Amino acid sequence: MNRLLIILAAMAFGCVMTIWLMPLTYQDETEGESTEKKPLYWVAPMDASYRRDKPGLSPMGMELVPVYTESENQAQSAGLVSISPEVINQLSVKTQKISLTQASKQITTLAKVEYDQNHIIHIHPRVEGWVEALFVKVTGEEIKQGQALYNLYSPQLLTAQEEFLIALKRSNQLLIQAAEDRLRALKLSDSFIQKLRESREIRQTVTFYASQSGVVNQLNIREGFYVKPGDTLMSIAKLDSVWLTAEVFEQDASFIQADLPVQFSLDYFPQQVWQGKVDYVYPELDDKTRVLRFRTELVNTDLSLKPNMFGSLTLSLPTKPVLQVPVQAVIRTGTQDRLVLAKGEGKFKSIQVQLGANYGANVEVLSGLNPGDEIVTAAHFLIDSESSKSSDFMRMETHQTEIEASSEYQSASVKGIIHQIDFNNRVLNISREAIEKWQRKAARLDFILAENIDIKQLKPEQSVYFTFEVRDDLTIVELEVLNNVQNHNLQKHKSQSHTTHSLELMGAEK
Structure with a gap:
């Protein structure tokens, strides 16, 4: 009997101890399990919307990436994503530290050689008449200053000559001066007036001469044409100075300003480069092509530049320190531009930035980024797809x-x-x-x-x-x-x- 009581007492003591130790054991197991991070789900590296509740392969054959949650005492700001070093290595995440660098920009565009409009003269008659003889036959013909251009028969010219001779016969200085002034107003040269004074003979036709050297770039008459004031008979342009007209797209319009140095080259003169400066920027953009025109004046003493030639024009912009990032690191959504900021210790966040000018493979960042920041340049689309779900796209270290x-x-x-x-x-x-x-x-x-x-x-x-x-x-x-x-x-x-x-x-x- 005593032995039975001892056995029952031992069994009762064991039950009590078991009940007392079970919460401690369960608590230890729970604490051990809680310290071990468990993935919430697995996503495809190239498509964050493809989720599974266990490891596997994505539709593209890539291993799914685990996504972990943060504990309450590790709560992070909106949009902050934490990635383990193994996953960073698996995704081939690359980062780059940003700093102020001297940026130089060149704009290359197509330019056209044109006549210098400041050195073009247009020949107009000041009386009505008929072209009796034309000494210029074709457009592009070279003209020397003082060379005869055409002979004109005009009753008004005959009347003006008669008035001058009558004034000479009367020896009236006032009439002589008035008649002489009228002949000059009708574009008769001093040599013609002097010969008329000496010969006292009226000429039926009057020859008109070129007032400058150049080439004929417009010829609108032939022998026998009837002409009147307001008609453009021909135009003569100089070639020792030419214009280059060029265009740039609207996005580069802010860089174009007067006195900006330019270089011009032609395919058939590969070893020769003409230097110049921006002479004039036109005040408006083309409403259809959305381009801005500007021009440069070049000296052309050897006449190697011909109007209507096309060549390559390069503008060299002054260098300045700017904060720039690789173009491929920028995520453009259509409504905003974003970068993925590397915060260190496997933490990343998408932030909104304001972009400026393009510098080849880089682009200027005007706001949203500071010197010394580190951004993601590879695998950033996947990180952004996760961060953008809850991100406010604001920096966490702004001045405010x-x-x-x-x-x-x-x-x-x-x-x-x-x-x-x-x-x-x-x-x-x-x-x-x-x-x-x-x-x-x-x-x-x-x-x-x-x-x-x-x-x-x-x-x-x-x-x-x-x-x-x-x-x-x-x-x-x-x-x-x-x-x-x-x-x-x-x-x-x-x-x-x-x-x-x-x-x-x-x-x-x-």
Whole structure:
């Protein structure tokens, strides 16, 4: 009997010990399991939308990549993605540190040789008549200064000569001077007038001469043509100076300015390069081709440049320090440009950037990136597809964030309209505008006015610009009453606020 009691007592003691030790054992096992990271799911390296609950191969035959979750004490900001070193190596992720570098840009475009419009003369008759003889036969013919161009028969020229001879016979100096001035106005040369004075004989036809050397680039008459004032008989252009006209696309228009150095070359003169500067930039873009025209004047003493030739023109832009990234690292969505920022320790985040000029294989970054940042240049599309699901596309070390981090409370400055005032409790009911940095829409809320602000200066329907802090309540720490002009700009906001009148919880501002 005693032996049976001993056995029963031992069995009871063992049960008690088992029940007492089971929670500890379960707790240890649970803690061990919790320290081991388990993937949430597996995705295809090239398609983040292809998910599976276990390892395997993607439709392209690549091994699926595990995606892990972060524990609560490792909670990260929006869009931050953590990847293990093994997966980084498997995806062949490449990064590059960004710094300010001297960027030089060259724009190469097609240029056309044209006549210098400043050195083209147009021949017009000043009387009606008939072309009796034409000494210029074809377009492009070379002309020397003083060379005869054509003979013209005109009754008006005969009358002018007769008047001059009559004045000479009467020896009236006033009439002589007036008749001589008329002959000069009709483009008769001094030598013609002198011969007329000496010979006292009227000429039936008058010969007209070239006033400059050059080539005939326009010929509109033939012998026997009847001409009158306003007709362009021919044009003579010089070739010792020519224009180059070129075009650049709209995206490069901001770089084109006067005195920019240029180089011009021709295929059939490969060893010769002409140097010049941008002489003039046209004030408008072509409405169809969306290009900007500009021109350069070149000296052409050897006449090797012929009008209507085409060649290559290169503009050398001045160098400047810029922050630039490889073009292939940029993710363009159509609505924004993004880069994947490497935060270190396997953490990455997609951020929005503003791009500038292209420099060959690189592109300038105007905002969103700082010198010393490290970006992903390979496998960034996969990382972006995961980060963009929850990312705010904002840098985590912006200047504004540092200011807010150093302050005890978060704050924002915004415009609004006062609707109601509780003078006893110092509460203002205000319709405020949207707060972009917090991605908060416009709303109508109650704000506590700080003690240092005089509430007596305020009244309903006033437009104000104020700064508030998110404390236990929304507290206005700075406030400025706007003038009437600024108040007019807020009327549209006021009407929208009345339509969508709602009170948000104060925690929503946090």
